[in-house]
Amino acid sequence: MVSTRLLLQLAPVLRLPQATRSITSLAKRGKGGRSSFSGVVATVFGGPGFLGRYVVNRLGRVGSQVVVPYRGDEHDYRYLKPMGDLGQIVFVKYDLRDPESVYKAVKHSNVVINLVGRDYETRNFSFTDVNVNGARTIAEACQAAGVKRLIHFSALNATSDSPSQFLQTKAQGEELVREVFPTATVVRPADTYGHEDRFLHYYASLRVFPFGVIPVMSGADQTTKRPVYVGDIAHAVGSIISDSATAGKTYELAGATEYPLPELIQYIYRVMYRQCTVTPLPRALYRFVSSLMELNPFVPYMTRDIATRLHLSNTPTPGLPGLEDLGVTPTHLEDVAINFIRRYRNFMDFDHPIEETHPNRPS
Template structure:
């Protein structure tokens, strides 16, 4: 009898063989096995889709957040195999399970402070996306820990694992001398990432809006303010602040397109909306969409900071902190010559095109089904 030779396979090779067998039974034509860590284990030919394999294994840090669900959904529709690390309760990930086909999404607990844990998350990945962000300090993580040293830990792990592409999401206006602690932490994270992984792709979105945001929903929820604070408070009536908010779907699409474009490696992209809005005019338009009376008033900065401090120290996640207040009234500034959404083949969505779908649920029943055809753009 001929001797039987025992075949020892790594975890990634085993997964690749299983995928090969399942696709062969489905009658798909697949290229030969590729066993390099920084390349896909299988390259599909023909038409793609949710039940196919795109050829990429992507780790997404921060997938349970606001932007994360849109990025996961976009990648899942193209059959991307994903590793989604999470830190909180497992119920925080349940809405993500339906965004990919069976076996395409893997969830694993990790600790951002444990470098070995982070290395395990990127060990078999060809692409890594870092979406981790924190708008306020918590008992467990300060902003500079999560977005500064945490970004460094992830970038170092990616470099040591031989990751092909690393996409890091920062913020527009990030600067080491910014009055906002959030923007200073984002700037420190950018510098740390480029130091550890020089070919990283940096995304700098302006304030992102969408159904789960903390921008439009903040102003929509101001109706709960008691007297004498009822209305919409501003600093300087919001007339000195210029905003270029960007739609969350556009940002997720930009990240998706960057993954499939090798020319984005080592580039910095500023992701902003197509129009500039005075903050006062923007919020006035939102209240027109909401079908509510717009009652703006100015608060002195010390008094507004006192209100923000009270929200900061509540037992719940605050919609307003002193740092958020600074960023709310900080104008968005784009640098000349820096590529943006159009360079990633994304047509930016104006606020007027998306506002109704986001804010309709905040309307009273009497006005719920009304259109916005008669409204004037800000």
């Protein structure tokens, strides 16, 4: 073994600091990239999900240490491993109903991000289990562990009187989180699109209906959407973490442009080089068909609650900050939609350019 005297003699050559000569002193520090250490140790609940993978990637690329709790097997999170430097992405098994396992997942972190959520209920977890009880469990664990920052994800239009049970429970979860952890930052994203979304891909997959008929609920012509790009949300999370002034605030993240739902669907099919006819169906009939699709024992393609949310307008609350207040310029759907929708084209039209690049925007 090398003696202490020899290490002291070699210190000027090795450029070791005089105060300490531990291995950790050789590690890079500061925001120099994925091989540096940003000072952030973040636990990301819901990391293996759609939004979670973008948030983990955003944290990993600036040298943050990320703890990703999971409840499945290794195939659910293996694609997250390359998003950070070697050993910077750590995976721990947890159960949302077990406060002790939640506490173990957050006890070494200074930032916790709660992205847990799903569009539909399962046999094991209801909306209340996840959006209300689960949110409270995470907030209580953060309070007990002395976590400095908690970022809780809700949803745009989450209110206690919403026709959607998902949005009702999201509103209840917000209230409980604020009671337990008053300085928590609440984020409410609008309908989100990206490579793995259930928004653009849902409408694109309806191409299987004959004669290009795309069914919507009656009254859909009054619905407007402001979809937000998932990469912008991940960028916003990074801004929230780096700015302590965001603690205790609520941010509503929506896209820059408002689109009437029927015209947005027609734009999607123009990008796909396919014909479509948006056809309103009676609300009762639409919900009846959705109730039958809920019986799918695996992943339901549609439920009554999803149908309700798809036909709710994205209406930000006046006065609440958004993407621009976090230094994020919203991505326009027209600039990136082809990246997500091109695969639904026929092979003969796959390489064609977009003839019409903008849906009809309201005046």
